[in-house]
């Protein structure tokens with residue numbers, strides 16, 4: 001990889017330890033993937049924030065970098081292992097909270113915005129079309145590449161941090177136009193009625209278009225919440241973190257429709273639900289907000305739970321960014337949801353919080369949430385917001 005004189009100086013340690021270490025990571029990555037140069041990034045999104053995943057070794061690594069490392073571009077964080085304010089309400093232990101706070105403090109010393117969300121594009125980290133980024137979290141990466149038309153690989157935590165300290169990332173993979181050409185045409189012939197259908201669609205396309213870039217036709221309407229749900233699912237279940245959706249995503253008119261064609265019909269959606277849903281009726285955790293809830297989704301939840309009461313056998317979590325929660329506070333949605341017995345899980349989510357062994361069966365709107373909750377040894381049920389609220393109230397999955 002060719003380096004400018006300034007990049008060479010960074011590699012030689014002229015800007016300190018964190019920048020040198022970062023350049024070593026970026027040069028190694030660039031060499032592995034055949035990049036010719038580094039490219040400037042507009043923003044960075046760092047995953048690997050939960051102490052549950054980092055452990056003491058990860059915390060030590062962050063503390064070393066935080067000694068002299070300062071980010072050069074807007075850098076936001078993925079969800080942490082707990083709600084940074086109300087962790088006790090969510091049953092997080094003192095020991096875990098202490099370590100998680102140390103992780104957050106290290107990121108803060110680096111100048112990173114403690115946003116702790118997988119929807120940074122909803123709270124101020126909004127890239128422009130064509131902008132190069134170094135983002136980590138798979139649903140956010142897919143949203144940035146596809147819905148916003150920005151350009152990012154799916155970074156690991158360390159390579160995203162390295163890009164933040166240098167302000168650049170190796171130019172390979174999805175940074176290059178030749179690697180952004182769709183290779184499979186997906187005709188959607190299924191009706192999409194509820195938000196979980198978008199997760200089921202992502203499952204079906206991800207499985208059939210494994211490791212491919214899909215060009216999707218047949219969808220007449222899609223709002224941001226439906227697209228973020230689809231982004232989370234399609235990449236979790238196998239596709240590349242980039243798709244084109246005719247008439248819905250900005251670059252869909254700039255590429256040719258591929259010859260290889262598959263169709264997704266109602267039976268594919270049913271098959272997705274059959275695979276995602278386990279045989280279980282008692283539900284002890286209902287969690288919505290994967291990816292993190294928008295303020296619109298929070299308002300819909302408030303409407304659905306108003307005047308109801310969450311079952312004593314069930315916890316009902318609304319996962320969202322703290323910023324969205326602050327808006328919900330102002331609009332009175334928080335009060336309605338909490339009066340019904342719901343809990344906000346800000347800054348965190350069901351995949352990165354230490355939940356293994358705490359719950360037996362999850363109900364959610366999210367196909368991705370089901371994937372990760374199974375790794376936490378939970379049985380899973382996926383359905384609409386209404387079905388999830390019903391499960392929270394009755395403690396049972398009824399459909």
Ligand code: F3S
Nearest residue numbers: 118139290291349351
């Ligand atoms: Fe976000 Fe966690 Fe889902 S990071 S996409 S809420 S698994």
